[in-house]
Amino acid sequence: METIITTSIRTLLGFFILFLLTRGLGKKQLSQMTFFTYITGIALGNIAGDMIVHREIRIIDGATALILWAVLTFLLEFISLKSSRARNLLDGEPSIVIKNGKILEKAMASNKLNMDDLSMLLRAKNIFSVSEVDYAILEPNGQLSVLKKIELEPVTKKDAQITASPRQYLPxxxxxxxxxxxxxxxxxxxxxxxxxxxxxxxxxxxxxxxxxxxxxxxxxxxxxxxxxxx
Known part of the structure; x- marks a missing residue:
């Protein structure tokens, strides 16, 4: 019974500490997942898990490790917010992998991207042929931004010279x-x-x-x- 109570207390403390820290780190942890933010999420989860399961780790030690890791992460994110050079160092830069319809093999190789990977990323954008693409940019979070060739872009109301009424409300x-x-x-x-x-x-x-x-x-x-x- 004592074991169950102790584990429950450690779990509740770890849960609330982790919840508060992840809320403090902001939505970027989810919305703009980079390799660094991915590792940060795993590290915080592992520290919290070890604090809960391993009795030899004191709660105060586990909480200190969690808070210190979160503070360091927040500090790096703040530095990257203020400095474009630091931002490029931490998050990386976008890479053009298709330019003017031509696949850039060196860019593909430097990003450890093969044709199967590229085809999969294009299909996720409802593009089933490389011939449809004018530019493709691999973002730091691993997503692919695609600009279709002009003749394949969808027609807009402006192109068709249709008068568009302004939105009265946001759905x-x-x-x-x-x-x-x-x-x-x-x-x-x-x-x-x-x-x-x-x-x-x-x-x-x-x-x-x-x-x-x-x-x-x-x-x-x-x-x-x-x-x-x-």
Whole structure:
């Protein structure tokens, strides 16, 4: 019983310390995953895991290691934010692997990228032939940015000389699982009275009858009623 209690306490402490530190490090850890941020995430997880499982490691020692690693990571991220040279050193630079439709073999080799890898990255962009590509850039996080050849780019409304109406709203969730998302209403300068009027106009008299409602860019509302799913 004592073992279970001790493990539970160490787990809770490790969990909350790791949660606070990862929140402090910011969203870049997920949104712009580079090799360094990937290793940082693994290291923090390993330190927390060792602190929980290995009894010979004191909690204070484990917490110190976690905090120090997070502080060093934050310091490096701050330096890279202020210095482009440091940013290039830490995160690396984008590499052009296709230029003017020509595959750059040296760039491919220096990035340890083979044709199978390149084809896979292109397919992820819905491109199934290298002949469609004008430029392809390998980003520091391993993702591929692609610029298609001009004749293969999709036609825009501007190209077709179609007048585009400006967006009135940003598409936003208004009702989720029968509950009003008040924060989203407020951000769009709308209120529940307006929402009730829109629902009433569509023959809906109770918000609870709606499973999902979304405000469209033109001011209309997309509605999915609960009864539709039964």
């Amino acid at each position: 936003t969730e208004l009702i989720v699982d029968g509950k009003v998302v008040k924060k989203n209403l407020s951000e769009q300068n709308l209120n529940e009275e307006w929402l009730n009027q829109q629902l009433f106009a569509k023959g809906i008299h109770k918000i609870g009858d709606v499973f999902y409602a979304e405000l469209q860019s033109d001011g209309s509302i997309y509605i999915d009623k609960k009864t539709d799913n039964e």
